[in-house]
Amino acid sequence: MREITLRDLVVNDLQRLNRWKFSVVQMESELETLTAEYASIKATNFDKMPSGSGGNPQEEKLITAIAKKDELTAKLEFTRKKVADLERLLDQLTDDERIIVERMVINQERRAADNLADELGYEPRQIFNKRTAALAHLCQLRYGAAYQP
Numbered sequence: 395m396r397e398i399t400l401r402d403l404v405v406n407d408l409q410r411l412n413r414w415k416f417s418v419v420q421m422e423s424e425l426e427t428l429t430a431e432y433a434s435i436k437a438t439n440f441d442k443m444p445s446g447s448g449g450n451p452q453e454e455k456l457i458t459a460i461a462k463k464d465e466l467t468a469k470l471e472f473t474r475k476k477v478a479d480l481e482r483l484l485d486q487l488t489d490d491e492r493i494i495v496e497r498m499v500i501n502q503e504r505r506a507a508d509n510l511a512d513e514l515g516y517e518p519r520q521i522f523n524k525r526t527a528a529l530a531h532l533c534q535l536r537y538g539a540a541y542q543p
Contacts, residue, residue, distance in 0.1 A: 400537050401529055407480060408499045408532075414477050421470040428466060432459045483532050490514055491528035498525050 435456045484492055493514070497506040498521075507521040516524070533541040 400541050401533050401543075404529060404533050404536060405499060407476070408495065409502065411477065411480050411500050414473050414480075418470065418473050418477060421466055421473065425463065425466055425470065428459060428463045432456070432463060435459055483535055486535055487528055487531065491524060491531070494521060494525050495528050495532075499529070 435452060484495065487495065494506075494510055497503045497510060503509070507518045507525075510516070510521050511518045514521070530541075530543050533543070
């Protein structure tokens with residue numbers, strides 16, 4: 395079994411970047427829905443009469459809604475930070491390096507190397523070399539002295 399390297403971790407995170415960006419938008423929408431649900435539960439008139447089970451179903455719904463909202467808020471904040479961290483790393487690349495990484499690694503475009511070679515005026519081999527160098531650069535920025543290519 396192959397050992398997972400620091401480079402693999404960076405590549406995996408880059409490949410997830412677009413999904414994480416989408417999930418931020420999705421979680422924000424879900425938070426709005428949960429907030430509306432929370433407000434509608436709070437607006438409900440709690441019946442003082444005890445139920446057969448001894449609990450108050452409206453109160454239980456409110457507690458569940460609060461817990462869901464807290465959990466989703468924490469996940470959203472974590473995902474936002476992951477996206478921001480990766481964007482900050484990508485901002486350190488040259489324009490050519492960033493385009494190469496975005497299209498070859500993040501978006502995983504078919505025939506990206508050939509298309510980029512035509513667009514940027516390089517040979518396909520140079521595109522692969524630039525991708526390798528850009529990923530090494532990102533690893534050095536992310537892991538500091540711990541990264542040894």
